[in-house]
Amino acid sequence: MKKYDFSKIEKKWQAAWQKKGTYEPKLKSAKKPFYNLMMFPYPSAEGLHVGNMYAFTGTDIFGRAKRMQGYDVFEPIGLDGFGIHSENYAMKIGAHPLKLSKISEKRFYKQLQALGNGFAWNERLETYDPEYYKWTQWLFVQMWKHGLAYRKKQAVNWCPGCKTVLADEQVIDGKCERCSSIAEKKELEQWFFRITNYAERLLNNLAKIDWSDRVKIAQRNWIGRSEGAHIDFRIDGHANHLIRVFTTRPDTLFGATYIVLAPEHELVKHLRELITNYDDVQKYVKEASLRSEEDRIAENKEKTGVELKGVKAVNPANGARIPIFIADYVLSSYGTGAIMAVPAHDERDFSFAKKFRIPMKIVVRDGSVKLEEHLTEAYVGEGRLVNSDKFDGMTIEDAKWAITKFVGGERKIQFRLRDWLVSRQRYWSPPIPMIFCEHCAFNSLGEQREMPGWYAVPEKDLPVKLPYVKEFRPEGKGESPLASVSSFYKVKCPHCGKIARRETDVSDTFLDSAWYFLRYPSAKNKKVAWDKTITQKWLPVNMYIGGAEHSVLHLLYSRFVTMVMNDLGYVNFDEPFTKFRAHGLLIKEGAKMSKSKGNVVNPDEYIKKFGADSLRMYLMFLAPFEQGGDFRDVGILGVTRFLDRVWKMGQRVIEKKRARSDEPVVRALHKTIKKVTEDIAALQYNTAVSALMVFMNEAESLSVGKKEFESFLKLIAPFSPHITEELWTALGNASSIHRAEWPKFEAKFIKEDTFDLIIQVNGKLRGRIKAPVNATEAQARALAEKEIHASLKGAKVRKVIYVANRLVNFVI
RNA sequence: GGACGGGUGGCGAAAUGGCAGACGCACUAGCCUUAGGAGCUAGAGCCCGCAAGGGCGUGUGGGUUCGACUCCCACCCCGUCCACCA
Numbered sequence: 067m068k069k070y071d072f073s074k075i076e077k078k079w080q081a082a083w084q085k086k087g088t089y090e091p092k093l094k095s096a097k098k099p100f101y102n103l104m105m106f107p108y109p110s111a112e113g114l115h116v117g118n119m120y121a122f123t124g125t126d127i128f129g130r131a132k133r134m135q136g137y138d139v140f141e142p143i144g145l146d147g148f149g150i151h152s153e154n155y156a157m158k159i160g161a162h163p164l165k166l167s168k169i170s171e172k173r174f175y176k177q178l179q180a181l182g183n184g185f186a187w188n189e190r191l192e193t194y195d196p197e198y199y200k201w202t203q204w205l206f207v208q209m210w211k212h213g214l215a216y217r218k219k220q221a222v223n224w225c226p227g228c229k230t231v232l233a234d235e236q237v238i239d240g241k242c243e244r245c246s247s248i249a250e251k252k253e254l255e256q257w258f259f260r261i262t263n264y265a266e267r268l269l270n271n272l273a274k275i276d277w278s279d280r281v282k283i284a285q286r287n288w289i290g291r292s293e294g295a296h297i298d299f300r301i302d303g304h305a306n307h308l309i310r311v312f313t314t315r316p317d318t319l320f321g322a323t324y325i326v327l328a329p330e331h332e333l334v335k336h337l338r339e340l341i342t343n344y345d346d347v348q349k350y351v352k353e354a355s356l357r358s359e360e361d362r363i364a365e366n367k368e369k370t371g372v373e374l375k376g377v378k379a380v381n382p383a384n385g386a387r388i389p390i391f392i393a394d395y396v397l398s399s400y401g402t403g404a405i406m407a408v409p410a411h412d413e414r415d416f417s418f419a420k421k422f423r424i425p426m427k428i429v430v431r432d433g434s435v436k437l438e439e440h441l442t443e444a445y446v447g448e449g450r451l452v453n454s455d456k457f458d459g460m461t462i463e464d465a466k467w468a469i470t471k472f473v474g475g476e477r478k479i480q481f482r483l484r485d486w487l488v489s490r491q492r493y494w495s496p497p498i499p500m501i502f503c504e505h506c507a508f509n510s511l512g513e514q515r516e517m518p519g520w521y522a523v524p525e526k527d528l529p530v531k532l533p534y535v536k537e538f539r540p541e542g543k544g545e546s547p548l549a550s551v552s553s554f555y556k557v558k559c560p561h562c563g564k565i566a567r568r569e570t571d572v573s574d575t576f577l578d579s580a581w582y583f584l585r586y587p588s589a590k591n592k593k594v595a596w597d598k599t600i601t602q603k604w605l606p607v608n609m610y611i612g613g614a615e616h617s618v619l620h621l622l623y624s625r626f627v628t629m630v631m632n633d634l635g636y637v638n639f640d641e642p643f644t645k646f647r648a649h650g651l652l653i654k655e656g657a658k659m660s661k662s663k664g665n666v667v668n669p670d671e672y673i674k675k676f677g678a679d680s681l682r683m684y685l686m687f688l689a690p691f692e693q694g695g696d697f698r699d700v701g702i703l704g705v706t707r708f709l710d711r712v713w714k715m716g717q718r719v720i721e722k723k724r725a726r727s728d729e730p731v732v733r734a735l736h737k738t739i740k741k742v743t744e745d746i747a748a749l750q751y752n753t754a755v756s757a758l759m760v761f762m763n764e765a766e767s768l769s770v771g772k773k774e775f776e777s778f779l780k781l782i783a784p785f786s787p788h789i790t791e792e793l794w795t796a797l798g799n800a801s802s803i804h805r806a807e808w809p810k811f812e813a814k815f816i817k818e819d820t821f822d823l824i825i826q827v828n829g830k831l832r833g834r835i836k837a838p839v840n841a842t843e844a845q846a847r848a849l850a851e852k853e854i855h856a857s858l859k860g861a862k863v864r865k866v867i868y869v870a871n872r873l874v875n876f877v878i
Numbered sequence: 879g880g881a882c883g884g885g886u887g888g889c890g891a892a893a894u895g896g897c898a899g900a901c902g903c904a905c906u907a908g909c910c911u912u913a914g915g916a917g918c919u920a921g922a923g924c925c926c927g928c929a930a931g932g933g934c935g936u937g938u939g940g941g942u943u944c945g946a947c948u949c950c951c952a953c954c955c956c957g958u959c960c961a962c963c964a
Contacts, residue, residue, distance in 0.1 A: 279882085280881090280882050280883070280958095280959095283881070283882065284881080284882075284959070284960085287880090287881060287882095287959095287960075288960080290963065292963075292964085294964080311964080312963095312964070313964060314963095314964065315964080326964090369962085393962095394962085395962045395964095396962085396963095396964075397962080397963065397964090399963090400963045400964080401963075401964065404964095405964045406964085407964085408964090412964070413879095413962090414962055414964075415964080417962095480963080480964090481963095482963050614882095614883095614958075614959080615958085615959075617959075618959085618960090650883095651957090651958080658957095687890090687891095687901085687902070688890060688891085688902090689890065689891070690891085693883085693884085695890070695891085696889090696890060697890095698889080698890065698903075700889095700903055700904070700915085701889090701890065701902075701903055701904095702903095703902090703903070703915075704901085704902040704903060705902080707902095707916095707917095708902090710916095710917095752890095752891075752892085752901085753891095753892070753900090753901080755901080755902090756891090756892075756900070756901035756902075757900095757901085758901095759901055759902075760900075760901065763901090824896075824897055826896080826897090826944085826945070828944075828945080829896085829943090829944060829945035829946095830945090831897055834897075864944090865944060866944090867896095867944050867945075869896065872896060872897095873896055873897085873945090875896080875944055875945065876944090877944045877945090
């Protein structure tokens with residue numbers, strides 16, 4: 067009997083598939099296109115994480131089954147190699163990211179190859195390839211041209227230790243991830259994309275896409291739609307100054323006993339003449355800007371703030387003069403940066419008012435709230451209005467809009483979503499393709515009146531190549547390292563031809579990954595970002611799989627970019643991923659894998675020791691794919707044993723090809739076909755594998771014929787592609803099993819003609835009998851059973867429940 | 879604090895209103911073997927019992943039902959993400 071030499075078999079078939087183009091669909095002429103995609107990884111020179119392998123295997127199995135079911139499956143692969151991860155790693159080990167990227171690329175592709183996935187290798191792409199980021203820049207230019215890219219000043223994270231701007235991801239618990247200095251806020255001018263223009267559409271479209279609920283919910287929360295009103299408060303004695311607030315509770319307006327502005331609110335400066343304690347106010351504003359995220363979190367409940375003395379606001383509902391505060395619990399970036407505070411009915415306002423001894427006024431109550439009551443917490447429940455003049459007695463819902471109207475306010479929908487900050491003062495990313503010309507700015511000749519002097523790099527000049535900069539570390543001036551490379555930033559103005567300055571910030575890596583799925587089918591096209599006909603054929607992506615940690619950012623940005631491209635006529639759909647499923651997280655022996663714990667699974671070792679086929683099947687078997695699971699070294703043995711048995715069964719079939727299958731084998735097979743087919747479609751790989759094992763247990767000792775064994779092999783093929791290909795070929799098949807037709811089950815083999823009828827007494831199992839045909843017979847036979855008699859103990863049967871083909875339950 | 883996911887043998891898990899623990903790991907006994915991280919056979923939720931058998935059992939407490947791991951209510955614990963969004 068031939069020995070199962072997995073490492074030889076796996077290498078052999080990987081080479082053969084590549085050579086034959088087994089997994090390369092005909093991109094132009096495919097009849098049943100199916101775009102099967104896993105989020106591309108960001109590589110590090112340390113190599114592929116087993117978590118990546120887990121996700122890739124799960125995606126590949128889905129694609130392989132689809133391919134065998136007659137689809138032209140396109141399953142591309144590439145690397146998200148630009149960005150902070152790679153850059154930080156390069157800094158850590160003191161190498162240049164450009165050099166490192168070449169090393170990681172080689173290593174990643176080698177590892178992915180060894181896993182035996184059905185990738186379309188010809189269309190691979192890397193985000194740091196100028197042929198790719200040329201189009202990332204082109205995308206930026208389109209955004210600019212259509213008014214969706216703009217610059218504005220905003221507070222960003224600043225590390226005083228490293229003297230650089232940090233991305234949100236680099237601020238861990240309010241500290242710089244590298245030097246642990248406490249991050250501060252600093253005002254810098256940045257590039258933004260107007261994703262908020264698409265807030266409503268991003269929200270509404272969720273209804274029409276087939277995505278995991280948890281991801282949809284996360285997006286819905288992130289977009290955060292609130293219905294409320296804008297209401298203007300006058301400043302007493304100064305009619306020209308208005309404070310506009312956003313509130314979701316206009317019904318509580320009569321209970322607004324003070325106003326709070328965000329520390330950055332512009333009115334603070336405008337009112338400086340009137341504010342008698344302006345020094346204190348300024349001091350607070352400065353402190354607030356220095357306060358770290360950490361402090362804010364720690365002080366969650368402990369509110370701070372300063373009253374603007376010398377000014378009062380007027381409550382438009384009842385004319386009351388109320389104090390104005392600034393406090394950092396009000397955010398300048400949400401709503402109008404100002405709120406009306408109703409301490410009796412808002413928890414945050416309540417704790418602030420308590421600290422600053424501001425009066426509270428109850429304006430909503432139900433039976434349990436007494437008007438004279440001294441509140442111990444804000445009442446945020448349902449009820450009817452009180453203390454609100456003619457609105458007394460109204461429900462909250464009715465009063466909201468009645469009061470808004472009464473004070474001349476405006477109904478307003480507010481989103482929590484902010485515009486997308488796309489500039490980074492870093493190195494390892496695509497340069498932002500913009501040029502600033504002082505001369506044109508002076509002459510107000512900019513393409514956009516709001517931003518004079520700014521021009522996009524003409525499309526024929528793309529890509530703006532990222533120059534090789536030896537000192538790629540951020541220097542600490544709040545600028546990208548590119549700002550010290552004069553050969554890079556000194557350019558001619560595309561408009562007037564005089565010397566101008568190129569933008570030296572680079573773009574957020576999320577922009578790279580927000581459109582890569584559009585590029586894949588056209589990866590080799592040098593003329594356009596994506597070919598229209600091919601895109602129409604292959605997109606949107608039919609099945610997208612990835613980590614739940616990308617629930618908001620990546621998935622939201624991709625949807626946004628697609629919608630913009632749809633509006634501009636570049637694609638004919640407005641959702642990029644028809645179906646999305648989040649895979650679970652792989653942990654190791656109960657703990658999250660991390661280098662510091664030293665429990666990171668190195669997939670190469672396992673492939674070497676057990677084979678890719680075993681590793682793949684084990685990863686899928688250990689837990690439900692969408693839930694994630696626990697990798698245990700010993701666990702893989704069960705799967706290797708199973709594959710050994712498959713191999714041995716295969717050798718027996720090969721030796722006596724003419725053998726026919728025993729009847730129970732045929733029945734077991736059809737049951738297995740049904741189960742495995744359904745489980746793969748639902749990504750329930752763990753139970754699919756167990757069904758394969760059940761079949762083996764049932765069939766192993768019986769005679770298995772070639773036909774049935776081949777069907778069984780096909781069911782295993784998506785999980786363990788090499789061993790199945792080897793056996794399939796040894797059985798005399800000329801073409802690949804991975805392009806063979808998926809088996810179909812026949813109902814006649816699945817129908818059970820005998821079954822056990824369960825007998826219960828008061829819902830407890832008391833016995834079983836071979837199936838009778840109808841209720842009466844079932845009852846009679848059940849009652850005749852000795853055990854049943856004993857259980858009934860002569861008691862009177864009050865009721866009999868009979869469930870056909872299942873059970874009879876006597877209630878006593 | 880919020881949203882979401884989860885809590886079932888020694889362990890990974892299955893069952894989504896009807897036989898709890900499929901499948902696998904680890905374990906025990908036996909066979910085979912010079913040997914075994916190999917193979918084969920059998921056993922195995924817990925408690926009592928030599929056994930037959932009985933009792934208990936899906937985080938906790940309550941409810942609905944002839945019947946609940948499954949549905950409803952309240953709570954506890956773990957994980958992930960978000961976090962003063964007015």
